[in-house]
Amino acid sequence: MPQTEQKVLITGNVAAAEGAVRAGCRFYFGYPITPQNDLPEYMSARVPEVGGVFIQAESELAAISLVHGAAAAGGRAMTSSSSPGISLKQEGISYLAGSELPAFIVNVQRGGPGLGDVRPAQGDYFQATRGGGHGDYRLIVLAPHTVQETCDLAYEAFDLAEAWRCPVLLLSDQQLGQMMEPVDLPPMKNIPDVQDHPWALSGARSGREKRIVKSFYWRPGELEAFNKRLREKYLRMEKELPRWQTDHADDADIILVAYGTSARIARDAVRHARQEGIRAGLVRPITLWPFPAAPLLEAAKRGARFLVVEMSWGQMVEDVKLALYGTAAPVDLCWRSGGGVPTVHEVTEHVRALAKE
Amino acid sequence: MPKTGPTLKIGRPKALLPDRTHYCAGCGHGVVLRILAEIIDEWGIRDRMVGMAPVGCAVLLYQYLDIDMCEAAHGRTPEVAAGIKRARPDLLVFSYQGDGDLAGIGTNEIVHVANRGEPISVIFINNAVYGMTGGQMAPTTMPGQKTTTTPKGRSIVNEGFPLRVSEMLATLEEPVYIERCVVGTPRDIRRTKNAIKKSLRVQRDLKGFSLIEILSPCPTYWRVPPNKAVAYIEEYFEEVFPRGVIKDKTK
Secondary structure (H helix, E strand, O other), X not given: OOOOOOEEEEEHHHHHHHHHHHOOOOEEEEOOOOOOOHHHHHHHHHHHHXXXXXXXXXXXXXXXXXXXXXXXXXXXXXXXXXXXHHHHHHHHHHHHHHOOOOOEEEEEEOXXXXXXXXXXXXXXXXXXXXXXXXOOOOOEEEOOOOHHHHHHHHHHHHHHHHHHOOOEEEEEEHHHHHOXXXXXXXXXOOOOOEOOOOOOOOOOHHHOOOOEEOOOOOOOOHHHHHHHHHHHHHHHHXXXXXXXXXXXXXXXXXXXXXXXXXXXXXXXXXXHHHHOOOOEEEEEEOEEEOOOOHHHHHHHHOOOEEEEEEOOOOOHHHHHHHHOOOOOOOEEEEEOOOOOOOOHHHHHHHHHHHHHO | OOOOOOOOOOOOOOOEOOOOOOOOOOOOHXXXXXXXXXXXXXXXXXXXXXXXXXXXXXXHHHHHEOOEEEEOOOOOHHHHHHHHHHHOOOOEEEEEEEHHHHHHHOHHHHHHXXXXXXXXXXXEEEOOEEOOOOOEEOOOOOEOOOEOOEOOOEOHHHHOOOOOHHHHHHOOOOOOEEEEEEXXXXXXXXXXXXXXXXXXXXXXXXXXXXXXXXXXXXXXXHOOOHHHHHHHHHHOHHHOOOOEEEEEOOO
């Protein structure tokens, strides 16, 4: 892969990998699972090429633990997996959040529950946006809808993770991960293999105070004080981080809300509806946590109604309702689940029906 | 002056912080803690050493040693240690684990870290019982040994035989040095200290994996008086876990 800016045709999974490498990721640890295998396969050659470490671990638990160690030492470390594998990683993700370690995790979602299938799905929304593991925490959750955006968000992930000392989860899916699109690659960031963060474990040199990376607070009140501080951080994140994109939303009577693969389909449905004179628009959350409530509230004030399009039988729709709490805006849901992908026709039909109400 | 034998070391090593440990009377953890602190002082490696505290009785290890330390999820300790070592190969990294952590929930991790030959030093405290959680059966609990989850004694039929992880790991190609030591007599303790030093030398000079298993008294959950615990190790535990060098590729 060229080191300079260049346009290439790659899959979403490779785009996440290359975006991370260009952002300074020098530690990749993973375990095979479909449909994200081209990501670790790519990294197995790419990371050593830039002087980093690639390990195919014996389990998802081990992979996320290796991330834990490399991140604690100040490295930009990542792992990737798909839904069942991400469930296994939740133990380590909770420890990362509790230890306030930056890390980058990619979930190329597949159908669930259980072993499910290997088709596109968005059934891990709750898991992603509510922390996912045990305890009281959140992750920064990024949801790209193109291969280019997958690369761009991966490129930005470590900066966010380090600025907020919070793991970043990129929520992709089988379709987005395995499809190819042209991508403008960003330039290589000049980041040391390991950084001397004020908390990083590096050996207590020159008589400096020792550092401890931990999530255990056993004295009464200690954990509550820590969690209060975490909450304050999350509240600041809720103010500063929400990001979204709109399409024809300014004058829309019907606002479609969708992310990732669903957003691509919803965007086409909006175009079809507009051609028929229906004033439809799209709000596409780019951060799923913190969830962008502002554009929805703004549309609700204008009297818009909402149609959530998602590949689960109703998860993000709850955040839309929470965002609109206190307004009278109606919220409907157009869903497919278990590997089913809504067609543009299906979504457009739903929009037509709402327009007739 | 006539030779009077080894001098008694008194006073607290600098690397052992002036904090009261939470260990029970007669527990072996404190002895191993002191050994680590002495080595850190003697070798002057405070600026180069990073340790891993496990889940279990040694969870607060990070509080007692004056070096950079990290915590891990239960059993994942050696993988987190390997992550640190891969990121900063110049550090001396040790993974301190109990028998539940290493031989129970973390069996997979220790096998693969050893098999990859990760250049870390593993200190494996085997006291044949889960101490932190209140004295339940460990993978290394002896046949017939009474614990809070084997009230009639460990039954081989129901719970299987105690797991000898050090011997299992010795069958792998990559590990350089594996020894089983004892927190017992002063001679045993000196032997343990030397084994830990050797393990750190293997890490530093040979970039190899090593593990020191330490049979360590837990009078509280063995329900024996502290002054009888060492004899209990020798007479009872060493039937299944004999002390000695199990693998040594340095020779």
